[in-house]
Amino acid sequence: MENCIFCKIIKKEIPSNIVYESDSMVAFPDINPSAETHILIVPKQHIGSIQDISKENGQLLAEVYLTASKLVSDYNLTNNFYKVVVNGGKAQHVPHLHFHLLGGNLKRMV
């Protein structure tokens, strides 16, 4: 989608350090990390938010969590703290559905 910053990253129009890419997904470090490890998992398909998800996106959402699982291993988070977070509403700043993988010395997780 035009003027979507994550679509531009996906199309390589904006540089980012992509750490994982498949036909349907990219993952890259958050520019403003909130944790020791902070990776954004972003479906290539432009879906605005969780409120725009439909049943047809089921396979894509499975791939999100398979990507998260791979990154948990890659970043040696298995025996550390980690969580996957989706922001929405006023907490969401980039209107392209994405999942924050946060890991490291996190405090008590919700």
Ligand code: DGP
């Ligand atoms: P959210 O509030 O869930 O929409 O978080 C969006 C995140 O995206 C925020 O933590 C900062 C990150 N971000 C925004 N623009 C860029 C960018 O151009 N590159 C990277 N790597 N991260 C970005």
